[in-house]
Amino acid sequence: MTSTTETSASGPAGEFAGVRVLVTGGTKGIGAAIAIRFAEAGADVVVAARTPVDEPPAGKFVAADLATAEGTADLAARATRLLGGVDVLVNNAGSQTYLPGGALDATDDDWYRDLDTNLMSAVRLDRALLPGMIARHHGVIVHITSGQARLPGAASLPYAAAKAATTVYSKGLANEVGKHGIRVNTVVPGLIETPAVSRRLDRISADSGRDAETARRELIDRVGIPLGHPGRPADVAELVAFLSSDRAAYLTGSQYVVDGGSIPTV
Ligand SMILES: NC(=O)c1ccc[n+]([C@@H]2O[C@H](COP(=O)([O-])OP(=O)(O)OC[C@H]3O[C@@H](n4cnc5c(N)ncnc54)[C@H](OP(=O)(O)O)[C@@H]3O)[C@@H](O)[C@H]2O)c1
Known part of the structure; x- marks a missing residue:
């Protein structure tokens, strides 16, 4: 990742020039803000989501359902073709099953849907793209989790449990791939509009x-x-950009909250 001496409040200008970035769920909300943040700093960006868009917020769009093994495999192959490799992978796609009656109403299908969308999407995509990062001996992975991993809501327990599992998975992955020059961190948003x-x-x-x-x-x-x-989606994007930059060269295996102070520390 290149750096220049010209800096702004959000980091050196052109900080991500030539850096190849894949943002899942990059068509809306937090993912769109992340894609725009990278593109504005010079990155080549691919965004993915299920619903086709005429005009992606930044970069190129790939349609994929990341709750399925086929969808993640297809996205990994197409993003690699479009970009020539992925240097920064932001696993942002996620959604929650709403259970107004509480957790005991959650069926097996509800559980598997939230585990597939929030945990397995990242596990499968990381597994597909890490060999390239390992071969190049550099790469950054960011997992977007949720304050609900610490403060689970009754109406969304499968989602909260999937995000908590992603947190542990992210830490273990960081331990494993650090020796290959790859950093893995978790970003924990609070309430973001x-x-x-x-x-x-x-x-x-x-x-x-x-x-x-x-x-x-x-x-x-x-x-x-x-x-x-x-918070604003751009508040999360700023943290993701920082963690993906060389300014965060010694940061791995950790969690960073962006929450206006709402999430308890323990
Ligand atoms: N907003 C918050 O307050 C908040 C708080 C904590 C954590 N988060 C986390 O932040 C991330 C982004 O949330 P957001 O609020 O920006 O959500 P959002 O506005 O609903 O956007 C979600 C994005 O993910 C895509 N997506 C969802 N399911 C997908 C699937 N199965 N395959 C591919 N793409 C999929 C959506 O597009 P399609 O629907 O077209 O597929 C969309 O682009 C999520 O992981 C969420 O859990 C958000």
């Missing part, structure tokens, strides 16, 4: 009969955010 959170607010206001703004205020109060407001 994205299409996923809008969908959650729509559900809350439909269930409770409250208007959208009241539902939003109540969610913010319930989460308890010392900074008083949800």
Whole structure:
């Protein structure tokens, strides 16, 4: 990764020139902001999601369902072809099954859906792309987890458990591939205003009969955010960019929260 002496608040200009980046779930929300952040710093970017988009937020788009083994294998092959190799892999795609009746309502299908989408998507993609990184003796992997890995919500326990499993997996992977010059870290967002959170607010206001703004205020109060407001996707993107840069050359096997202060430390 190249560096220049010209710097800005968000790092050296052109910091990612020539760096090849794959962002899963890169068409919306946090993933879109990450893709834009890398592209603005000169990276070659591929974004992936299930729903085709006319105009990706940055770089090239590949359609793939990452909850399936075929989808991850296909994405790994196509991203490698498009980019010529992947230097930075951001495993951001994720979603949660909403269980208004609580965790005991979760069926096996609910569990496997959330494990496939949030954990196995990353496991499979890492496994497919790591041989190339190992051969080049460099690479960065970022796993996007969730504050729910520490504070599981009753209405989304399969998701919380999948994110907690991803945290442990990420640490173990960092231990294993550090000797090959590859760094692996976890980014833990708190409440970030994205299409996923809008969908959650729509559900809350439909269930409770409250208007959208009241539902939003109540969610913010319930989460308890010392900074008083949800984060922006760009706040997460900035942390991902830092962790992927040479400025973070000695950082691996760890978790970094971006949460306005909401997630307890233990
Ligand atoms: N927003 C928050 O407050 C928050 C908090 C903690 C953690 N997170 C985590 O941050 C990540 C991004 O969340 P977000 O809020 O930005 O979500 P979002 O607005 O719903 O965007 C999710 C992205 O992932 C893609 N995606 C979902 N399932 C996929 C699948 N099976 N295969 C391929 N792509 C898939 C979506 O596109 P398609 O639907 O078209 O496939 C979309 O591009 C997730 O891992 C989430 O768990 C978010």
